[in-house]
Amino acid sequence: MPTADSVDVLLLLEGTFPYVAGGVSSWVNQIIRGFPELRFGAIFIGSRPQDYGDMRYALPDNLVHLEVTYLYDDLGGSDIRPTKVQADKTVMAEVKDLHDLLHANMAHPDCGRLFASLMDQAHPCGALSRETFLHSEAAWKQIKDGYRRYSTDPSFVDYFWTIRIMHAPFWRLRAVAERCPQARIYHSISTGYAGILGVLLKHRNQRPFILSEHGIYVKERKIDLYQAQWIKDNRTVFEHDPSQVSYYRQLWIRFFEHLGYLTYQASDHIVALYEANRQRQLIDGAPSERTSNIPNGVDVERFGALRSQRSEGVPPVLCLIGRVVPIKDIKTFVRAMRIVVDRMPHAEAWIAGPEDEDPSYAAECHDLVERLELQASVKFLGFQKLTDILPKVGLVVLSSISEALPLVILEGYAAGVPTVSTDVGSCRQLVYGLPGADEAIGASGRIVRIADPEALAQASLELLSDPVVWKQTSDAGIARVEKYYAQHMLFDRYRALYEQGFAWQA
Amino acid sequence: MKGVYWAWGAVLGDLAVFMGPLPHATSDAAFVQLWLLHAGSCAILATSSLVLMPSKNRATLHWTWLLLFCFAAIAPVLGSLCILLISYTTLRQALDVHNHAKPQTVALPEFEARSQQTSRAGQGAIRSRLTAQVPSNVRMQSLLTLQAVPSRVANPILESLLGDETDDVRLIAFGMLDAEEKKLSVHIHQEQKNLETPLSSRARYDCLRHLAELHQELIYAGLAHGGLKTHNLNQAWKYLDMVLAMDEQHACGIYFLKGRILLAQGETQQARDAFTFAMQLGQSPASVLPYLAELAFEQRAFATVHAHLQNLAQLQVASRTTAIVDIWTGRDSVLRFRDRRILQHI
Numbered sequence: 001m002p003t004a005d006s007v008d009v010l011l012l013l014e015g016t017f018p019y020v021a022g023g024v025s026s027w028v029n030q031i032i033r034g035f036p037e038l039r040f041g042a043i044f045i046g047s048r049p050q051d052y053g054d055m056r057y058a059l060p061d062n063l064v065h066l067e068v069t070y071l072y073d074d075l076g077g078s079d080i081r082p083t084k085v086q087a088d089k090t091v092m093a094e095v096k097d098l099h100d101l102l103h104a105n106m107a108h109p110d111c112g113r114l115f116a117s118l119m120d121q122a123h124p125c126g127a128l129s130r131e132t133f134l135h136s137e138a139a140w141k142q143i144k145d146g147y148r149r150y151s152t153d154p155s156f157v158d159y160f161w162t163i164r165i166m167h168a169p170f171w172r173l174r175a176v177a178e179r180c181p182q183a184r185i186y187h188s189i190s191t192g193y194a195g196i197l198g199v200l201l202k203h204r205n206q207r208p209f210i211l212s213e214h215g216i217y218v219k220e221r222k223i224d225l226y227q228a229q230w231i232k233d234n235r236t237v238f239e240h241d242p243s244q245v246s247y248y249r250q251l252w253i254r255f256f257e258h259l260g261y262l263t264y265q266a267s268d269h270i271v272a273l274y275e276a277n278r279q280r281q282l283i284d285g286a287p288s289e290r291t292s293n294i295p296n297g298v299d300v301e302r303f304g305a306l307r308s309q310r311s312e313g314v315p316p317v318l319c320l321i322g323r324v325v326p327i328k329d330i331k332t333f334v335r336a337m338r339i340v341v342d343r344m345p346h347a348e349a350w351i352a353g354p355e356d357e358d359p360s361y362a363a364e365c366h367d368l369v370e371r372l373e374l375q376a377s378v379k380f381l382g383f384q385k386l387t388d389i390l391p392k393v394g395l396v397v398l399s400s401i402s403e404a405l406p407l408v409i410l411e412g413y414a415a416g417v418p419t420v421s422t423d424v425g426s427c428r429q430l431v432y433g434l435p436g437a438d439e440a441i442g443a444s445g446r447i448v449r450i451a452d453p454e455a456l457a458q459a460s461l462e463l464l465s466d467p468v469v470w471k472q473t474s475d476a477g478i479a480r481v482e483k484y485y486a487q488h489m490l491f492d493r494y495r496a497l498y499e500q501g502f503a504w505q506a
Numbered sequence: 507m508k509g510v511y512w513a514w515g516a517v518l519g520d521l522a523v524f525m526g527p528l529p530h531a532t533s534d535a536a537f538v539q540l541w542l543l544h545a546g547s548c549a550i551l552a553t554s555s556l557v558l559m560p561s562k563n564r565a566t567l568h569w570t571w572l573l574l575f576c577f578a579a580i581a582p583v584l585g586s587l588c589i590l591l592i593s594y595t596t597l598r599q600a601l602d603v604h605n606h607a608k609p610q611t612v613a614l615p616e617f618e619a620r621s622q623q624t625s626r627a628g629q630g631a632i633r634s635r636l637t638a639q640v641p642s643n644v645r646m647q648s649l650l651t652l653q654a655v656p657s658r659v660a661n662p663i664l665e666s667l668l669g670d671e672t673d674d675v676r677l678i679a680f681g682m683l684d685a686e687e688k689k690l691s692v693h694i695h696q697e698q699k700n701l702e703t704p705l706s707s708r709a710r711y712d713c714l715r716h717l718a719e720l721h722q723e724l725i726y727a728g729l730a731h732g733g734l735k736t737h738n739l740n741q742a743w744k745y746l747d748m749v750l751a752m753d754e755q756h757a758c759g760i761y762f763l764k765g766r767i768l769l770a771q772g773e774t775q776q777a778r779d780a781f782t783f784a785m786q787l788g789q790s791p792a793s794v795l796p797y798l799a800e801l802a803f804e805q806r807a808f809a810t811v812h813a814h815l816q817n818l819a820q821l822q823v824a825s826r827t828t829a830i831v832d833i834w835t836g837r838d839s840v841l842r843f844r845d846r847r848i849l850q851h852i
Contacts, residue, residue, distance in 0.1 A: 219673060226650075226674075227681040245650065280673075326684075339733035364688070367695050372737065401680050402673070423669070449669045451680050454732035 003181075004064040007041035009498065010183035010201070014045045014194035018066075021056040021354055021383065022323055023407050024189060024214045027296060032060045034491045038498070041065030041181050045173075045193050047072050053356060069176050071169040071193060087138035088127040094118060095128070096142060102258050103150070106285075112265045116203035119196070122174040130171040134164075153247035155234040162248055166255055173197045177204060185210060185501040188263070190217040192256065195263030202266055208501040211267040212294070214404040215425075216280050218260035223402075225252050261285040269497055273405040274426035295426070296405045297490035300482055302387070303414030307478075309391035310416060314470045316347040318420075318460055319393040321386065321408040322400070324355040324362045329422075331368055332451050333399040338372045339457035344464065348377055350393065352384040390415040394464050400424055401450050409445075410485045413477030418470065419445035420459045430480070438484060444477035509557035513593075516551035517586045520544060524582055548578040551586050558593040633663060638671060649678055657686050661728040687729045694720045711752050718745035719763060725770050735770075742767050758787035765797060774801050792821045 011017075017028035032040045040063045046052055048070055059066065098118060101111045121128040133139050147159045173193060177200045187210045188198040195211060202209040225231065226249065233246035245253075264270060264286040271294050272278035278291050318340070322328045330351060337349045355362035362380075369378045381389070386408075390396075396412035396419045403425035410430070412419055421427040431447050433439040446459035463470050520543075528540040552574035559570065578585045632655070634640075635648035649667070652660040660682070667679035697717045705713060721742035724730045730738045746764060753760055765780035778801050785794045795818045802810035815834040823831065831837065 223674060223677045223681070226678050227685070244647070329680075331684075335734055338737055342733055342737075364691070368691070371691075371694065371698070401677055424673075450676065451668050451683065453734055457733065 001066045001068070002059065002064050003066075004039065004041060006039075006182040007065050008038040008183070008502075009035075009185045009187050010041040010043065010065075010180065012043050012045070012186060012188040012194040012197050012201075014190050014192055015047070016189060017042065017044070018055040018057040018059060019044060019046065019052040019068075020357070023404070025057065026407055027214065028189060029057050029060070030487070030490075031494065032063055034487070035495070035498070036062050038062060039064045041183060042067075043176060043180065043194075043197065044068045045176075045197070046070050049073055056354075065181050067176065067179065069172060071172050082131070082135045085129075085131045085134075085136040087132045087136035089138070091118070091121060091127040092136075092138040092142065099142075099146070102254075106258065106261055112199070112262055115262055116199055116266070119170060119174060119200045120204060122171050123178060133167060133171075151247055153232075153234050154236075154239075155232070158232050158234060158248065162251060166252070169193055170196075173200060177201055183207060185498060187212065188267075189214070191260040191263040192217045192221070193259070195267075196259050199262055199266040208268045208504050209266060210269045210271065210497060210501065211263060212271040213277065213281065214273055215402065216277055216284070218256050218284050219280065220402065221256040222253050225249055225256075257284070268501070271497075274429060276426070277404065294490060294493045295485060296407055296410060297485050297487040298407060298410040298414055298481065299487045300414045303390070303411050304478075306387060306391045306415040314464055314467055315392055315394040316344060316464055317350060317393045318347065318395045318397045318464075319350040319352060319389060319417075320397045320399065321352045321384075321389075321412075322398070323353045323357050324351065324365060324380070325358045326361050327400060327402050328353075329399045329401045329451060330361075330365045332453050332456060333397060334365060334368050334372065334374065334378055335453035336397075336399070336456035336460065337374055337378055339453060340460055341374060341377045343457075343461055347464065348379065349374075349397075350379050350381055350389065352381045352386075352389055354383045355380065386411055386415075390417055393417055394470070395420055395445075395460055397456070397460065398422060398427065399450075399456060403427060405430070410481050413444060413481040413485075416474045416478055418463060418473035418477050420456060420463065421445065421447055422450045422456075423447045424450060430485075433480060438480065441479045441483070442472060442476040444473050444480050446473075509554040512554035513551050513558070513586075513590055516547045516554065517583065517590065519550075520547035520578075520586055521583050523547065544582060545579065548575050548586070551578050551589065555589050555593050633666075636663065636667065636675075642672065642674075645672070645675055646678075649675060649682075652682065657727045661686060665728065683729070686727060687724070690720055690724055690727070690729070707752070711749060714745045714749045714752070715760065715763075718742045718749060718767075721745065722763060722767050722770065726766070739767060739771055756787055758784045758789035760784075761787060762789045762794065765794075769797065769801070774804060777801060791817065792823050795821075796823075796827055 011028060011032075013028060016022065017025040028042075040060070042063060042065070044066065046068065094114060095118060098111070098114045101108050101114065105111070118128055120126070123129065124131075143160055143163050144156075146163065147156050151159050153159065173196060176197060180201060182205070183201075185208050186198050186201045188194045189212055191211065191213065195217070198209045198211065201207070226245070228249070231246065231248050231252065233240070233248070235241075235246065261284065264281065264284065267286075267290060270281055270286045270291045272281055272291065273295055274293055278286075278293055281291055282288055318333075318337070320328070320330065320333050322330075324330055333349065333351070337347070340347050340349075351365075366380070369375060390412060393412075394417070396408060396417050398406060398409065398419065398421040400406075400422055401424065403422075405426045406421075409419045409421060409427065419431060421431060428447050429438075431445045432443055433441055446463065448455035448459050463473060523540060523543045528536050528543075531537075552571050555574050556567070556571055574589055578589055581588075632648055632651065636645055640648075652663060664679040664683045667675055668683075670676045670679070694717065697713050697720065700713050701710070701717070721738045724738050725735055725742075746760070746767060749760055750764075761780050761784035765777045765784060768774075768777035768780055778798065781789075781794050781797050781801075785791060795814045799811050799814040799818070802808075802814060812834055815831050818827070819831050819835045819837060
């Protein structure tokens with residue numbers, strides 16, 4: 001793994017490049033390769049080593065430093081019997097003040113400063129070491145007080161361990177901050193833990209901090225947490241109110257909201273992919289004057305060359321390019337194929353993406369294919385090079401329940417393939433265009449509601465069975481991607497941001 | 507209660523000291539020995555009595571101990587006995603208070619087995635609290651309330667939220683629907699796997715029947731529409747045909763299921779025949795009559811609806827159905843429509 005003492009841009013990556021394939025990782029890869037004159041470093045933040053496989057990307061030459069850290073690896077502690085630690089009263093009072101502010105007045109100007117300064121003391125010799133948190137009377141008392149003041153769940157044991165596990169990553173992040181190479185700009189790709197590392201690094205080194213969000217991290221965590229099965233609810237049958245979110249669920253949601261807010265407040269530039277996401281960032285606490293939109297872009301020349309490889313006519317192939325994970329809602333695509341095949345028996349569905357990220361979900365998808373008797377029509381291809389498959393497909397299909405600005409749609413457009421997508425993220429804008437000149441280009445596909453196999457099938461059949469409509473949508477896609485989503489536009493905008501950051505440095 | 511034994515031990519020890527030879531000796535050593543032994547007894551008694559004290563008297567621990575010690579020391583044996591007597595009295599009083607605080611048996615609250623509350627949160631009420639104009643926290647609460655609503659009622663509402671403009675609402679609605687569908691799919695997958703293994707005739711019959719029921723349930727719960735509904739109905743039919751081929755004794759439940767599948771397909775005449783046959787075979791009228799009434803209603807045969815519901819009025823049925831029966835049979839006590847606060851079946 002490459003290491004360096006200093007870099008130009010240090011990327012803070014949570015659960016993405018280079019160990020996870022996907023849109024965000026491709027974007028990171030694209031950015032690093034798009035600025036060959038800059039020396040990049042990257043900190044990969046993961047949960048546990050066993051959750052990731054090998055690297056999914058070849059490391060670019062200008063990625064001169066890569067560090068991998070796991071937040072929940074080896075939390076079991078050592079065999080050494082712990083001894084009681086005497087906590088610093090002043091620091092513990094500050095910890096209490098911070099929590100009071102987070103509860104009552106997060107917008108207070110001291111909140112971010114207090115958090116960063118306390119994080120900075122969370123090192124082995126600091127006043128807020130991990131041992132202080134784990135083995136001091138003051139920390140124990142603060143947890144007890146917190147339970148008495150705030151918890152509406154009867155179980156103290158669950159409260160105690162929730163607080164412990166919630167805070168555990170901070171000491172890991174502080175250790176990473178200690179080891180980091182010098183950087184001229186810190187650039188995080190999400191809020192959450194990566195964002196908090198950015199907050200800390202900015203506080204310690206006084207360098208510009210850029211945040212580029214693809215999806216909205218806080219929103220995604222919220223949705224995960226609302227449905228998570230691992231969070232306990234110990235309310236009795238008489239206390240249980242189905243309309244009230246259980247306490248620990250609320251606690252975890254607030255935790256990620258706080259991380260998001262603190263990250264937004266510390267960021268010098270906050271970049272969203274499209275306007276709806278920028279609005280969401282404002283709601284979550286991003287200062288308006290620091291926000292902007294920079295849409296994704298693709299290498300139009302590279303993918304445009306594939307158009308000449310296409311055969312005559314519209315291939316009856318619907319291709320879903322993406323990981324086989326619940327957020328892509330592959331099952332809706334498979335269900336839609338049952339309807340498509342009933343009316344167009346020679347149609348095929350290709351699912352081009354790795355299946356190892358969520359094997360149980362992949363198994364469910366395979367079972368569904370069997371249950372719907374689609375073994376002959378639905379093919380799981382695994383990870384594929386887009387340049388190999390795009391010339392052979394008739395439609396790029398996206399059945400996701402959540403997306404930001406999907407690169408695969410743009411890559412499909414550049415290769416002359418229209419899309420049928422669910423109405424998520426900026427997909428409507430990509431298909432029908434933004435009001436004005438973009439909209440005048442025409443529809444480059446169809447948009448349907450999420451989890452609606454019937455609508456997805458109808459829209460796909462409409463395009464596949466009518467070569468004239470297909471050609472119109474294909475041409476509109478090519479025109480749209482060339483005019484608004486070319487890669488050089490993305491690089492120009494980020495070059496300006498980086499130069500601003502470097503100039504501040506000078 | 508070990509403190510009591512120590513206390514009595516101390517009293518006996520003190521008594522032994524003063525009944526023994528030491529008080530009669532005249533040497534300084536005997537005098538010191540006497541007072542040391544007496545002080546030791548008093549200390550043991552004070553400490554053990556302290557344990558016997560009610561908690562409110564133990565707040566000022568050191569002073570209470572000193573008082574007890576002095577009391578026992580000033581009046582040998584007698585003081586100790588007095589202390590024990592007082593301790594016993596207060597302890598007994600505390601225990602009496604404790605006894606009185608024991609939970610008393612109270613009458614159980616009256617719960618109606620067919621609770622009316624479940625249907626109060628009717629579809630209309632929940633839907634109105636989920637519209638886009640409602641504050642997001644109220645919408646989220648209403649959405650979560652659907653977890654406690656039967657899936658037959660909740661799923662169409664969740665389905666309508668899949669196109670909502672708010673991401674959070676849309677995705678949670680999706681998650682809830684997906685979880686419902688997954689529950690049934692897991693069962694279908696398990697039963698299909700079972701079917702591939704060697705099974706006894708009875709087990710194979712049960713397995714096929716479950717598969718037909720599960721496919722029908724996907725439709726009943728509103729989880730399959732259009733082409734998928736047709737596919738699931740075909741699957742249900744496939745398994746039902748296999749069950750019917752094995753069903754020599756004509757189980758009423760199978761014909762009841764057949765009626766429900768036919769009803770889902772819109773084959774009303776055949777559905778009615780199947781329901782009637784199921785009832786003849788022994789299917790409970792409480793489960794069949796509502797379907798027959800529904801079929802009659804769709805054909806605008808209101809006299810037949812009335813007759814079916816009149817029969818239903820004699821039976822124990824769910825509160826939701828009771829409301830309909832009450833209206834149709836005139837058993838309803840509300841005279842004017844505008845006085846009716848809720849229509850439970852809506």
